[in-house]
Amino acid sequence: MVAGINPNDASPHITVRDLTMAFGSFVLMRDLSFTVNHGDVFIIMGGSGSGKSTLLRHMIGLIEPAKGNIFYGDENFTKADFEQRQELLRRMGVLFQTGGLWSSMTLAENIGMLLEEYTDLTPAEIREVASLKLALVGLKGFEDYYPSQISGGMQKRAGLARAMALDPEVLFFDEPSAGLDPISSRLLDDLILELRDSLGATVVVVTHELASIFTIGNNSVFLDPDTKTMTASGDPKELLAHCPDPKVRAFLRRGEKEES
Amino acid sequence: MSDPGRLSFTQAQDGTLVIRLVGVWSLRSGIPSATDLQDQVASAGSWRRVAFDAHELTSWDSSVVTFLVKISELCRQREIPIDRDGLPVGVQKLLALAEAVPERKGARREVTEASFFERVGTGALGLAGSGKEMLAFLGEMTVTFFALVRLKARYRTSDLFLLMQECGAQALPIVTLISFLVGVILAFVGAVQLKQFGAQIYVADLVGIAMIREMGAMMTGIIMAGRTGAAFAAQLGTMKVTQEVDAFTTAGFSPLEFLVLPRVMALILMMPLLCLYADFVGVIGGAVIGVAMLDLSWTTYFHETANAISLTDLFGGVFKASVYGVLIALSGCLRGLQCGNSSSAVGDAATSAVVTGIVAIVVACGIFAVVFYVLGI
Numbered sequence: 001m002v003a004g005i006n007p008n009d010a011s012p013h014i015t016v017r018d019l020t021m022a023f024g025s026f027v028l029m030r031d032l033s034f035t036v037n038h039g040d041v042f043i044i045m046g047g048s049g050s051g052k053s054t055l056l057r058h059m060i061g062l063i064e065p066a067k068g069n070i071f072y073g074d075e076n077f078t079k080a081d082f083e084q085r086q087e088l089l090r091r092m093g094v095l096f097q098t099g100g101l102w103s104s105m106t107l108a109e110n111i112g113m114l115l116e117e118y119t120d121l122t123p124a125e126i127r128e129v130a131s132l133k134l135a136l137v138g139l140k141g142f143e144d145y146y147p148s149q150i151s152g153g154m155q156k157r158a159g160l161a162r163a164m165a166l167d168p169e170v171l172f173f174d175e176p177s178a179g180l181d182p183i184s185s186r187l188l189d190d191l192i193l194e195l196r197d198s199l200g201a202t203v204v205v206v207t208h209e210l211a212s213i214f215t216i217g218n219n220s221v222f223l224d225p226d227t228k229t230m231t232a233s234g235d236p237k238e239l240l241a242h243c244p245d246p247k248v249r250a251f252l253r254r255g256e257k258e259e260s
Numbered sequence: 261m262s263d264p265g266r267l268s269f270t271q272a273q274d275g276t277l278v279i280r281l282v283g284v285w286s287l288r289s290g291i292p293s294a295t296d297l298q299d300q301v302a303s304a305g306s307w308r309r310v311a312f313d314a315h316e317l318t319s320w321d322s323s324v325v326t327f328l329v330k331i332s333e334l335c336r337q338r339e340i341p342i343d344r345d346g347l348p349v350g351v352q353k354l355l356a357l358a359e360a361v362p363e364r365k366g367a368r369r370e371v372t373e374a375s376f377f378e379r380v381g382t383g384a385l386g387l388a389g390s391g392k393e394m395l396a397f398l399g400e401m402t403v404t405f406f407a408l409v410r411l412k413a414r415y416r417t418s419d420l421f422l423l424m425q426e427c428g429a430q431a432l433p434i435v436t437l438i439s440f441l442v443g444v445i446l447a448f449v450g451a452v453q454l455k456q457f458g459a460q461i462y463v464a465d466l467v468g469i470a471m472i473r474e475m476g477a478m479m480t481g482i483i484m485a486g487r488t489g490a491a492f493a494a495q496l497g498t499m500k501v502t503q504e505v506d507a508f509t510t511a512g513f514s515p516l517e518f519l520v521l522p523r524v525m526a527l528i529l530m531m532p533l534l535c536l537y538a539d540f541v542g543v544i545g546g547a548v549i550g551v552a553m554l555d556l557s558w559t560t561y562f563h564e565t566a567n568a569i570s571l572t573d574l575f576g577g578v579f580k581a582s583v584y585g586v587l588i589a590l591s592g593c594l595r596g597l598q599c600g601n602s603s604s605a606v607g608d609a610a611t612s613a614v615v616t617g618i619v620a621i622v623v624a625c626g627i628f629a630v631v632f633y634v635l636g637i
Contacts, residue, residue, distance in 0.1 A: 060510050089512045100507035103499070104419070114511055117414065162507075 010037030012073075013202045014059065014170065019068035021054055027228060028054060032068070034221045034233045041196055041203045041216045043236060046223030047251070052206040053097065053174050055223065059204065060094055060172055061085060072170075090118060093163030093201075097174040099155035101147040107134060107158050108143035114165040133161040137191065153184040160188075164195065171195070173205040177212055185209065189216050210254060214240075222248050263318060265292050267327075269300060275308035278346075279331070281324065282316040291323045298334060310335055312346035325354045332359075397594050401524075404516045408525075413517045420522040427488040428530035432537070434483055439471070439538035442479055443545020446470050451554055460554040464564035467546030472569050476539035477577045478625060480531065481584035485617030489592035492523050493613030496596025497606040505597070515597065524589040531585030532578045539577065576637055580628055584621050591616035 014036040021028040028051040036042040044052045057063045059070055061077065069078045072088050080088060094100075101110050111130040115121055121129065131143055137157040139150075147155055156176065163171055173192065177185035189212050196203050207213060213220070213236045220239065222232040224247060232239050232248045240252040265285035270278050279297065310331070317324075328351065335342050344352050374382070407413040450466040496519060499505050508515045543565055550556040595613035599605050 057506075062506055062509060086512045089510060092510065094507070094510045096503040096507060098502050100503035102504050102507065103502070104422075113416075113513075117511075117513070 010039060012036070012071075013038045013040070014042075014204070015071040016059070017069050017071070019055075019058065019070065020066045021051055021058060021063070022066035027066070029223060029228055029230070030067075031229050032221070032223075034230065036202060036204060036219065038202055039196065039200065040219045041192065041205065043213050043217035043220035044204065044206045044223070045208055045213060045220055045236075045251070047208070047225060050223040050225040052208075052223060056172055056174055056204065056206050060092060061089065090166060091169045092172065093166070093168035093170070094172045095156070095159045095163045095174065095176060097178060099147065099152075099159035101155055101159055101162065103147050106144050106146055107139065107150075107161070110147075110158070110162050111165045114162070118166055130165075133164055134158070136164070136195075137161045138187075153180050156180065156188065157191075160191070164199070167199060168201060170202045170204065173203065173207075175206055175208075177207060177209050185212070186215075192216055210252065213252070222251065264289050265320075265323065267292055267294070267297065269297055272311075276343075277307045277310045278313050279310065280313045280316065281320075284318045285320040285324045285327075287321055287323045291327055294327060294330065297331070307338075307340050309341050309343055311343040314347050314351075317348065320348065320351065324351055325358065328355055329358060393598065394594065397597070398590070400516055401520065401590065404514070404521055407517065408521060413521055414513065415518050415522045419518075420525060423522055423526035424530055426491075427484065427526050428533065431484065431487060431530075431534060434487065435480060435534055435538050436541050438479055438483055439476065439541040440545040442475050443467055443471060443542035443547075444549055446475070446542075447546040447549035451549060455554070460550070461556060461560065461564055463546065463550050463554060464556070464561045465568035467550075468543055468565040468568045469573065471542035471546070472539045472577050473573050474577070474625070476542055477535045477581040477584060478621070479542075480534045480538045480581055481588065481621045482618060484527065484531065484534070484585070485588045485591075485621060486614050488527065489588040489613045489617040490610040492589060492592030493596040493599070493609040494606055496520075496593055497599030497609040500597065500599045501601055501603070501606065520589075520593040520597075523593055524586060527585035527589040528582055531581040531588075535578050535581030536574075539574070572637055576628075576632060580625070583624055583628075587620040587624060588617045591620055 012035045016035075017033050019032040020030040021032075032055065044055055046052050054063065058065055065078055069076055071077060072091075075084065075088060077085065077088055101107070102113070105113065108127060108130040111133050112123075112126045115126045115129055116123075119126075127143070131140065134140055134142060137160050139154060139157055139161065142150060142154070142158070147158065150158065156179075160173075160176075171192075176188050176192070180188065192203060192205070193216055195201065203216075205212070205216065217236045220233060220236045221230050222239070222245075223229075224231040224245075231245045232243050234243075236252060239248055243249050243252075263283035266282045268280045268282065270280065272278055277300065285292075328347070332342060332355070344355065347355075404413060446467045447463050450463045451460060454460050454462050454466075496505070499519070505515050505519070508518055543562075547558060547561045547565075550561045551558055592613040595609045595616060599609040
């Protein structure tokens with residue numbers, strides 16, 4: 001399921017070092033250090049309220065770390081100046097929990113806006129690329145719909161199409177299957193893997209859906225709200241079998257008892 | 261409800277307190293008072309066990325469970341063992357469920373009454389914090405304006421035109437109504453006094469000067485603060501909640517350029533036009549009173565108005581309107597972008613945008629009055 005990726009050749013793509021996330025004096029998580037390799041499908045997992053989405057927001061620069069640094073390749077994203085950061089952001093695509101589509105624009109305009117800004121394509125070409133991106137997520141023909149006119153699942157997929165608009169090197173997904181029925185959520189998982197393989201992108205997913213974690217993930221970090229830090233990292237399948245922390249194993253088993 | 265819920269207690273020989281639950285226990289008819297029983301449990305140290313008898317319990321709901329949780333808590337404190345076998349199985353299961361996860365330490369919020377000084381301190385810090393946020397926002401907007409002047413600001417022209425339509429043409433009906441009435445009111449107030457001296461003709465001067473120097477701009481400003489300022493805050497607040505603002509940031513677009521700038525520009529461009537229109541309608545309102553009540557002719561009235569006002573007055577008013585436009589747009593957008601993550605936060609943002617907008621307009625109006633006086637305008 002994670003064919004084509006040999007963890008041994010993988011080189012670090014995103015490195016999080018000694019990250020502390022805090023709001024004022026309230027510390028949410030401390031001492032987070034982990035590496036996401038090129039081509040990984042990296043899962044950020046943990047119970048509700050453990051700060052998974054907040055970690056993702058730190059990684060895309062929406063929240064500044066209280067302490068620590070985030071590197072993309074060798075570049076320090078946290079300390080980057082405005083221009084550098086914009087350059088790094090341009091290489092990322094984000095699918096927000098609610099889709100985050102710009103509601104005053106049609107789907108084609110949502111995607112087209114990025115192309116217009118960052119490429120020299122003509123309007124006609126932009127339209128074609130936007131159609132292609134929508135076709136990739138199964139929304140061909142919906143170019144002129146507004147986000148409010150399509151269903152929640154379709155909004156998620158349209159959000160994905162927009163996240164892929166500029167062929168990013170890293171794709172971030174914030175709870176992609178939240179609010180989707182099991183089949184749509186499965187299809188989205190397949191889509192994520194296909195895109196990773198065809199675009200060669202690194203994927204970071206925030207989720208607590210076990211099915212997704214095992215189907216798509218090949219690397220992960222587990223956030224524990226009780227100790228306020230990460231308690232495990234690595235391939236979720238390995239963690240299920242060998243993780244020394246019983247809490248992580250229990251999470252990955254849906255709390256069912258282990259067979260001895 | 262023939263048999264409302266009751267309880268009684270009997271003492272068995274071996275030091276057991278048997279609590280008998282009788283009748284229909286229902287939340288709707290209220291939870292039977294347990295003070296007597298609590299006194300019993302609390303006072304006597306001799307109970308060795310608490311047991312229940314539910315044979316006469318006809319039906320039950322959460323009222324029983326709530327009552328039992330209270331009793332269990334009391335018994336735990338007194339270290340009296342409880343025997344729940346006499347309860348219906350459903351009740352036993354619910355009790356077990358309620359006690360399955362122990363209370364998380366530190367989860368309960370301590371409600372402490374803050375002292376006077378603490379409240380003053382918190383208030384002052386909050387004020388300083390919001391002042392700092394406002395300054396940061398104004399600073400960033402200034403940078404954005406420079407980008408606009410250098411033609412480097414990025415925004416969608418179609419957004420700008422749509423906003424201009426929303427806060428220009430679509431505001432005409434309400435502006436018409438309010439300014440007409442303001443003209444009428446001014447004329448009325450003046451007419452009653454001036455008539456006593458036979459100087460009714462000066463009603464035209466009064467209405468003309470008041471409308472064109474002050475009221476046109478002021479009333480348009482207040483209408484737009486309530487109408488458009490609130491709308492801006494609600495729009496941006498909702499975009500914040502649905503993560504659209506985040507999407508702009510991560511796409512490398514500045515929300516200030518894409519969202520705030522077109523709104524400010526739309527109001528800067530539309531407010532002077534609305535103000536001119538309001539001036540005109542206000543004068544007509546005054547004229548209607550002049551003609552109908554004071555026996556002036558339309559021509560005399562307009563001639564007198566034209567003599568009373570100067571172009572400087574007119575430009576002064578229109579300039580003020582533009583400034584009010586900036587204030588309304590900025591306060592609306594600031595409150596929208598500060599919006600929290602819930603639907604009630606959007607409502608608060610809209611409310612606060614209107615309040616901020618109107619306060620800003622009134623303060624600016626005061627400053628203008630002083631400046632215009634000093635400059636002799």
